Amino acid sequence: MRLPREDWYDRLEPLLARVEKPSRYLDHEWGAVEDQDGPFHVCMMYPDVYEVGQPNMGIAILYNTLNAQEGISCERGFLPWIDLSDLMREKGIPLLALESSSPVASFDIVGFTLAHEMACTNIVEALDLSGIAIRAAERAEDDPIVIAGGPSVWNCEPVSPMFDAILLGDGEEAIVEMCHVVRDARACGMTRAEILRGLSEVEGVYVPSLYDVVVDQSSTEWGYAVSREGSDAPEVVLKRTLRDFSKTDPLPQKIVPYMGIVQDRLAIEVLRGCARGCRFCQAGMSYRPVRERPAGDVIAAAQEGLAVTGHDEVSLTSLSTTDHSQCAQILHQLNEDIRGTGVRVSIPSQRLDSFGVEMAAEVGGAKKGGLTFAPEAGSQRLRDVINKNVTVENIDMAARNAFENGWRRMKLYFMMGLPTETDDDIVAINEVADRVLEIGRDVVGKGPKSGVSVSISVAVFVPKAHTPFQWAGQLPLEEVRRRQQLLLHSCPDHAIKISYHDADVSLVEAVLSKMGRRGFELIYAAWRHGCRFDAWTDQFSFQKWEDAAQEVGFDLQKIASEQLPLTVRLPWEHTSPAVSKGFLQREWRRAAEGVTTPDCTMTSCTGCGVCPALGVKNAIVGDRHVGR
Amino acid sequence: MSDASTQKRLRVRYRKDGRLAYLGHLEVLNTINRSVRRSDVPFAVGNGFARRIRLQFSQALPVGASSECEFYDLTLTEELEPSRALDMLRRATPSALAPDEAGYVDRSLPALEAWLTRADWHVQLPAQGVDVSGLGESFSALKSEGVLSYLRGEKRKTIDVSSALVSWEISLMDDALHIELATRSSNDGSLRPQVLLNAAFDRLGVAGSDVPVPRVARIGQWHEGEDGLLVNAL
Numbered sequence: 001m002r003l004p005r006e007d008w009y010d011r012l013e014p015l016l017a018r019v020e021k022p023s024r025y026l027d028h029e030w031g032a033v034e035d036q037d038g039p040f041h042v043c044m045m046y047p048d049v050y051e052v053g054q055p056n057m058g059i060a061i062l063y064n065t066l067n068a069q070e071g072i073s074c075e076r077g078f079l080p081w082i083d084l085s086d087l088m089r090e091k092g093i094p095l096l097a098l099e100s101s102s103p104v105a106s107f108d109i110v111g112f113t114l115a116h117e118m119a120c121t122n123i124v125e126a127l128d129l130s131g132i133a134i135r136a137a138e139r140a141e142d143d144p145i146v147i148a149g150g151p152s153v154w155n156c157e158p159v160s161p162m163f164d165a166i167l168l169g170d171g172e173e174a175i176v177e178m179c180h181v182v183r184d185a186r187a188c189g190m191t192r193a194e195i196l197r198g199l200s201e202v203e204g205v206y207v208p209s210l211y212d213v214v215v216d217q218s219s220t221e222w223g224y225a226v227s228r229e230g231s232d233a234p235e236v237v238l239k240r241t242l243r244d245f246s247k248t249d250p251l252p253q254k255i256v257p258y259m260g261i262v263q264d265r266l267a268i269e270v271l272r273g274c275a276r277g278c279r280f281c282q283a284g285m286s287y288r289p290v291r292e293r294p295a296g297d298v299i300a301a302a303q304e305g306l307a308v309t310g311h312d313e314v315s316l317t318s319l320s321t322t323d324h325s326q327c328a329q330i331l332h333q334l335n336e337d338i339r340g341t342g343v344r345v346s347i348p349s350q351r352l353d354s355f356g357v358e359m360a361a362e363v364g365g366a367k368k369g370g371l372t373f374a375p376e377a378g379s380q381r382l383r384d385v386i387n388k389n390v391t392v393e394n395i396d397m398a399a400r401n402a403f404e405n406g407w408r409r410m411k412l413y414f415m416m417g418l419p420t421e422t423d424d425d426i427v428a429i430n431e432v433a434d435r436v437l438e439i440g441r442d443v444v445g446k447g448p449k450s451g452v453s454v455s456i457s458v459a460v461f462v463p464k465a466h467t468p469f470q471w472a473g474q475l476p477l478e479e480v481r482r483r484q485q486l487l488l489h490s491c492p493d494h495a496i497k498i499s500y501h502d503a504d505v506s507l508v509e510a511v512l513s514k515m516g517r518r519g520f521e522l523i524y525a526a527w528r529h530g531c532r533f534d535a536w537t538d539q540f541s542f543q544k545w546e547d548a549a550q551e552v553g554f555d556l557q558k559i560a561s562e563q564l565p566l567t568v569r570l571p572w573e574h575t576s577p578a579v580s581k582g583f584l585q586r587e588w589r590r591a592a593e594g595v596t597t598p599d600c601t602m603t604s605c606t607g608c609g610v611c612p613a614l615g616v617k618n619a620i621v622g623d624r625h626v627g628r
Numbered sequence: 629m630s631d632a633s634t635q636k637r638l639r640v641r642y643r644k645d646g647r648l649a650y651l652g653h654l655e656v657l658n659t660i661n662r663s664v665r666r667s668d669v670p671f672a673v674g675n676g677f678a679r680r681i682r683l684q685f686s687q688a689l690p691v692g693a694s695s696e697c698e699f700y701d702l703t704l705t706e707e708l709e710p711s712r713a714l715d716m717l718r719r720a721t722p723s724a725l726a727p728d729e730a731g732y733v734d735r736s737l738p739a740l741e742a743w744l745t746r747a748d749w750h751v752q753l754p755a756q757g758v759d760v761s762g763l764g765e766s767f768s769a770l771k772s773e774g775v776l777s778y779l780r781g782e783k784r785k786t787i788d789v790s791s792a793l794v795s796w797e798i799s800l801m802d803d804a805l806h807i808e809l810a811t812r813s814s815n816d817g818s819l820r821p822q823v824l825l826n827a828a829f830d831r832l833g834v835a836g837s838d839v840p841v842p843r844v845a846r847i848g849q850w851h852e853g854e855d856g857l858l859v860n861a862l
Contacts, residue, residue, distance in 0.1 A: 013647075017692050017841050022650035030662070030722055256662055258648070258655045310662030310720070342679035 002142045009101035019083045023259040024050040027098045031254040036073040043107040045077040047122035055263040060252040075099040095129040104130040114152040117512035118535040124527040155465035155572040158519030160208035165199040169239030204240025222516025222571040245291035250301035265313035266305045274319035282464040286577035288610040291619040295326035322351040325622030331362040357401040370409035378428030384594045399436045403443035408451040417461040417475030455497035460506035465572040468587030473563035474510040504542035510560035516571030521552045580609030641729040645694040648724035653688035667720035672703040695846040748848040751807040753840040766828035792819035
């Protein structure tokens, strides 16, 4: 039964003196929407603590969109840290929304952000702490409708048993339609099943309960989903796409947090989508087409945002900010506007060419911290396999340019275990780092006083759904560890600092990325074994995941490392970002041949299929040129 | 950038109450920094590497403690009517940290944190099960013993209670114990009411989670002159 909507803050407050960082739970920040009159109430949940979830752009967009609607109120919800959630259970206090301190289980709709796979046990934790049935199938008629959306929906099958509906793609328009469907259906006294059928008619919405999983010879052991007979649910749910991104509010983040959060700055989304076509990158495939916000709108939003929030930093965010066709113009103007105010502009990552460094110099001013580049692979052969489209000349020029512009610390990101990788490619990672180090010494001088340092960070490749590498298996754990040792031992210079990701975490991430709906058994078992906050290094326990896998009869290593044939029906094919399977297969073959594919915003169409399938096209406000 | 010689030092008294009593000191600093930026007062920016607003605060208030008498000094590049500056700052600040009074002070005064050496506190806790006279005797004993050693997080710290605890008064009202404390801070540190209470209860054989959770409010801050007289901050 739905819990009544009432303010529980008086019961929560006595616990705040006993937990760390009580400011996570206070609400009342500058810019928060305190009038939550409804009568239709939505809670947007980020399944992690406040400081991780509050910077999320998706939640900010949906929060503003819904609170601007007549008769709809939207609050935020975050997962309390372990100290408070344990105390809340002890005192019988359910999970509360932030603004009204009313139980999450009292809301009409509870929406979860699927930010990444490792948050899955936190979703179970949040539902359990709320007192909402964890499996959608076990919810009562009047219970909240629990939905999800976000960047990690592209294999949502393992978490799908927890959700009544899942929104694929852009949420700005669809979330309002979903609320209207639920509100109107509740007003007419429709049943829960009827509400879910109504939701399945909203473009971009996937209702898992309307699909059965079939395992046959054409599929993997996880099967594939087919719409239930008579349900009218589409065979394939295509993502929702915002056709005119430039018309959206450029300034959704108006809440100013009290506590330090992970991205503690004003963020302006300058473009959505990236067509560079890196073959491992799920965001690059799932956010197409590329849509830019005009320079004038970005500049005006930054000026207004700084004035209304008081932030001292503005970040121009996107998948590849320096690809924006008016990037230089935007940065020049913003730097003029903020001169002498102590405000700084930042961009999240730099393109690996001289233009990227020019732009970094533009935002860095006199302050030169570290500069981060992502060659992703050490050898040219492997960079061509992954379609990184970065040459050794690009790297040399970017490094020289950066050192000449005053940077001294260089960080390089790589991946290990990419398809076709050999030991030579691992050794080549060190060769790239050494080249950059030598360029630094050449420009700045040798010796510790020069301050030149190069560090490399190496992640383990995780094959993701709807990418050209979705059929790949992950490198087995033992082989990852051997190659990590090879990397360490082939390092030619002690001045190069090497760090690499925990292979156990990447293994679990790969398992969660590859399983089908039955994978929920593992997630639920892991939570019962005590897994939560798995994305926190100090909380992750591989032993608990292994125990859970043993309990449900799963072999984690086998699931992660299994390579799939190109023709097999995959568990996620019924939820589509509109990139065609034919394009992904073609890209897989081109990868095997080491043939690259260009960026369609700089050349011509490369045939990914998104534009014709969705009736959309790239929206580039200026001119983009290769190697600008 | 304005000439530093024409800059003005505006002292602002603000409160910290309601939910925001649970803000940590750094969180208060950040929030007021942003409030100053939003307010549009002509604030001065430092010339250092980080180009921060020239803003100084009085001593850190413990997390969970409220106050009606916190202070910050803000350097302005031009003189505004204090009432106007106060109004601009108030409109840009969360109400639970709202500024209540503002005035200019001499730029040569020492930093607020070091200058405000005396504080009065009001502490309230449930009276049930508390040995009231024993608590007062514990305060006396701690003051006469002098140095108190305690853990703050994982760090061991010491405070000279004989100097830091100036006076106290305990009364019982409506099932609650009300303690008025006067404390003195120095370069060697300041006495937090919770530290004093923990030590006093410890002497009574009450420790850990059995120590009642008090409501703590700082109700006054002054500079103590060499003659022992208290000087108002504004």
